[in-house]
Amino acid sequence: MLLTVEKSGSASTLAIIQGIKAKMAQLKASLPEALAVSPIGDQSLFVTAAISSVVREGVIAAALTSLMILLFLGSWRSTLIIATSIPLAILGSITTLSFLGETLNIMTLGGLALAVGILVDDATVTIENINWHLEQGKEVEPAILDGAHQIATPAFVSTLCICIAFVPMFFLEGVARFLFVPLAEAVIFAMLFSFILSRTLVPTMAKYLLQRHVSGTQEDGERSTPPSRNPLVRLQRSFAERFEHVRAHYHSLLQLALAHRRVFVSGFLAFVLASFLLVPMLGRNFFPVVDSGQILMHVRLQVGTRVEDSANEFGRISNAIREIIPPAELGTLVDNIGMPVSGINLAYNNTGTIGEQDGDVEISLQPGHRPTAAYVSKLRANLQVRFPGSTFSFLPADMVSQILNFGAPAPIDLQVRGTNLAADFTYAHELLRRIRLVPGVADARIQQSQSNPGFSIDVDRARSQYVGLTERDVTNSLLVVLAGSSQVAPTFWLNPKNGVQYPIVMQAPQYQVDSLSALRNLPITTGTTTTASPVPQVLGGVARVRRMSSNAVVSQYDIQPMVQIYATTQGRDLGAVAADIREILKETAKDVPKGSSVALLGMVQTMNTAFDGLLFGLLGAIVLIYLLIVVNFQSWTDPYVIVTALPAAVAGIVWMMFATDTTLSVPALTGAIMCMGVATANSVLVISFARERLNEHGDAVAAALEAGFVRFRPVLMTALAMIIGMLPMALGLGEGGEQNAPLGRAVIGGLGLATVATLIFVPVVFSIVHRKFAVAGGQSPEPSPAVGEPHVA
Numbered sequence: 001m002l003l004t005v006e007k008s009g010s011a012s013t014l015a016i017i018q019g020i021k022a023k024m025a026q027l028k029a030s031l032p033e034a035l036a037v038s039p040i041g042d043q044s045l046f047v048t049a050a051i052s053s054v055v056r057e058g059v060i061a062a063a064l065t066s067l068m069i070l071l072f073l074g075s076w077r078s079t080l081i082i083a084t085s086i087p088l089a090i091l092g093s094i095t096t097l098s099f100l101g102e103t104l105n106i107m108t109l110g111g112l113a114l115a116v117g118i119l120v121d122d123a124t125v126t127i128e129n130i131n132w133h134l135e136q137g138k139e140v141e142p143a144i145l146d147g148a149h150q151i152a153t154p155a156f157v158s159t160l161c162i163c164i165a166f167v168p169m170f171f172l173e174g175v176a177r178f179l180f181v182p183l184a185e186a187v188i189f190a191m192l193f194s195f196i197l198s199r200t201l202v203p204t205m206a207k208y209l210l211q212r213h214v215s216g217t218q219e220d221g222e223r224s225t226p227p228s229r230n231p232l233v234r235l236q237r238s239f240a241e242r243f244e245h246v247r248a249h250y251h252s253l254l255q256l257a258l259a260h261r262r263v264f265v266s267g268f269l270a271f272v273l274a275s276f277l278l279v280p281m282l283g284r285n286f287f288p289v290v291d292s293g294q295i296l297m298h299v300r301l302q303v304g305t306r307v308e309d310s311a312n313e314f315g316r317i318s319n320a321i322r323e324i325i326p327p328a329e330l331g332t333l334v335d336n337i338g339m340p341v342s343g344i345n346l347a348y349n350n351t352g353t354i355g356e357q358d359g360d361v362e363i364s365l366q367p368g369h370r371p372t373a374a375y376v377s378k379l380r381a382n383l384q385v386r387f388p389g390s391t392f393s394f395l396p397a398d399m400v401s402q403i404l405n406f407g408a409p410a411p412i413d414l415q416v417r418g419t420n421l422a423a424d425f426t427y428a429h430e431l432l433r434r435i436r437l438v439p440g441v442a443d444a445r446i447q448q449s450q451s452n453p454g455f456s457i458d459v460d461r462a463r464s465q466y467v468g469l470t471e472r473d474v475t476n477s478l479l480v481v482l483a484g485s486s487q488v489a490p491t492f493w494l495n496p497k498n499g500v501q502y503p504i505v506m507q508a509p510q511y512q513v514d515s516l517s518a519l520r521n522l523p524i525t526t527g528t529t530t531t532a533s534p535v536p537q538v539l540g541g542v543a544r545v546r547r548m549s550s551n552a553v554v555s556q557y558d559i560q561p562m563v564q565i566y567a568t569t570q571g572r573d574l575g576a577v578a579a580d581i582r583e584i585l586k587e588t589a590k591d592v593p594k595g596s597s598v599a600l601l602g603m604v605q606t607m608n609t610a611f612d613g614l615l616f617g618l619l620g621a622i623v624l625i626y627l628l629i630v631v632n633f634q635s636w637t638d639p640y641v642i643v644t645a646l647p648a649a650v651a652g653i654v655w656m657m658f659a660t661d662t663t664l665s666v667p668a669l670t671g672a673i674m675c676m677g678v679a680t681a682n683s684v685l686v687i688s689f690a691r692e693r694l695n696e697h698g699d700a701v702a703a704a705l706e707a708g709f710v711r712f713r714p715v716l717m718t719a720l721a722m723i724i725g726m727l728p729m730a731l732g733l734g735e736g737g738e739q740n741a742p743l744g745r746a747v748i749g750g751l752g753l754a755t756v757a758t759l760i761f762v763p764v765v766f767s768i769v770h771r772k773f774a775v776a777g778g779q780s781p782e783p784s785p786a787v788g789e790p791h792v793a
Contacts, residue, residue, distance in 0.1 A: 656749020
């Protein structure tokens with residue numbers, strides 16, 4: 001017996017499964033010893049492993065980020081302050097999510113892991129600025145007040161830029177909205193709490209932990225630090241020396257770019273535009289394939305196969321599966337054959353079962369197994385050869401894939417709708433033949449079947465009337481003999497000992513109705529107490545019986561008959577396969593039966609809707625961020641200079657996707673949106689300082705050079721914190737790690753090239769845009785509102 005348990009939408013998967021296991025442990029004592037009960041398709045194993053993987057990625061990211069900050073700042077006290085703000089910001093986000101009714105799941109934890117790299121931004125900039133004031137000889141409290149005040153506005157603008165980047169995700173529809181809105185909420189709330197902590201907790205801890213800087217001076221006036229035998233201190237000082245060399249080289253490089261501004265800008269823009277030529281090569285998938293260690297295979301034998309013959313064939317198929325999958329890696333193998341008894345069970349079945357010839361084979365693999373996709377490919381190739389005439393299709397087995405398919409048994413659902421069902425089937429078979437030739441298509445089949453064997457019983461009404469029989473008498477007699485008396489006159493017996501009702505069903509033994517001759521000799525009785533003829537009648541005397549083929553299942557869309565073609569992909573992205581199928585639909589548009597229509601649905605439609613929403617959201621985020629910066633800078637040109645780093649971020653994403661052979665997907669586009677906010681925040685730091693220097697001395701080239709040099713360390717620290725925080729996610733390790741890997745890779749690639757653009761391209765563009773300012777004789781206009789002060793490490 002196979003018992004399937006499903007949860008309601010508001011319940012926790014882990015809580016439900018833990019409750020079931022606890023109840024089964026209580027019931028096991030009352031069950032017979034020979035009865036074995038084992039869980040099949042336990043989704044809690046995948047959920048637990050995926051959540052543990054996300055938590056582990058977040059912890060690793062926080063540790064690596066803290067180590068990076070320690071190397072840059074050289075102070076364990078400053079590192080402790082920054083590291084303390086990370087869990088508190090995450091805790092605040094979790095609390096807010098709880099108030100909104102969200103749960104800790106793969107998406108919300110993925111959002112928190114995504115935010116780890118950004119959470120250090122506000123605290124890092126605050127501590128770095130306070131340290132600069134301490135290096136100027138100030139007391140601790142004045143240094144804290146001055147340092148926190150100077151970066152309040154740019155920090156607030158940066159936080160808003162990142163949060164605004166996620167706002168368009170709330171306008172998504174369908175499955176994408178339910179998946180990614182919790183992720184966006186987790187990031188936004190974590191960022192807001194991080195900003196609040198940087199204004200409250202970080203300065204407070206700085207007052208009690210930081211100390212006034214006391215250092216000696218050499219004869220030339222430069223600061224010197226006493227030698228130390230501590231290996232960690234020596235490591236940090238060595239890193240600081242090398243960093244100063246890197247910054248000096250960067251200064252020379254930026255100076256060279258400013259000296260050849262037009263050549264550099266033209267070359268950089270050409271590189272960015274050329275990078276977009278790689279986009280068609282990336283491919284598109286709605287969501288990365290997750291290796292959950294589970295395989296769900298649907299098998300359809302020849303339509304009309306009896307259930308006992310199906311059971312024998314499924315036994316041979318199971319033996320073949322055991323030969324392909326090694327015993328050490330095969331966990332459980334269970335098959336479920338035929339139609340369920342209850343209509344409720346049939347309503348919840350989404351595997352495509354339509355008769356006794358259908359069956360589902362559930363396979364679970366042991367921990368440490370080889371890639372599930374490799375076994376699916378091997379089973380797909382071997383079983384079709386060993387069992388010709390049977391149709392094998394591999395369905396979504398894990399929770400994520402089932403949700404993304406929205407209950408359909410395949411990601412590609414091609415529907416031919418029309419009133420002329422025969423013509424629709426003819427057209428569908430031609431489509432199926434051409435679709436099977438598309439590279440990357442697997443398991444292509446027609447769901448409906450017109451070859452279901454049956455009998456046509458045509459009652460001769462005149463002859464039956466002569467013997468006192470009606471159409472109803474013939475029908476009821478056939479139902480009693482073939483399907484049982486429960487179809488005509490349900491009868492129950494109440495057991496007085498236990499109070500349980502048992503149905504009483506009368507039915508002819510199957511061995512007595514095993515031929516067409518036996519069927520014709522079935523007795524026909526009347527439902528009335530009197531009969532017109534005392535001679536018993538048989539079915540062959542009043543009706544004509546002949547063999548026929550009928551529809552095994554009738555599917556409808558808006559009351560119109562429908563023929564469905566299901567298919568999945570193997571070794572090729574869904575977007576490319578869908579594009580080829582659309583070309584086939586265009587080529588065969590003239591052959592569509594009159595009055596019929598063709599629709600390509602399934603995950604393809606959901607993917608296109610999500611992509612359109614996210615691309616529109618990406619453009620909307622850029623516009624909103626630009627308008628926010630316009631309000632802050634009280635200028636249209638400086639925000640334009642700031643957003644010039646964003647095309648480079650997109651180019652970096654394209655190169656990273658291409659280099660890692662990662663297709664574009666919804667998580668990758670989410671990472672792109674995230675990258676837009678962080679890249680803009682870094683550009684704000686550079687341009688705000690450049691504008692200050694320009695207002696002071698009126699030389700755009702000098703202002704751009706100073707801004708890049710002074711802001712080099714905070715920009716680099718912010719970018720590295722984000723990149724290091726994304727490394728564990730980008731590697732896609734552990735159960736469910738493939739899900740967020742494209743997101744991490746998109747952030748790393750986009751932010752890497754965006755940082756180069758922020759430190760070199762943006763200052764050069766700033767010098768070009770404000771070149772007339774310098775020509776005007778260096779006259780300083782009215783100073784713009786200060787959004788930051790120069791602070792040198």
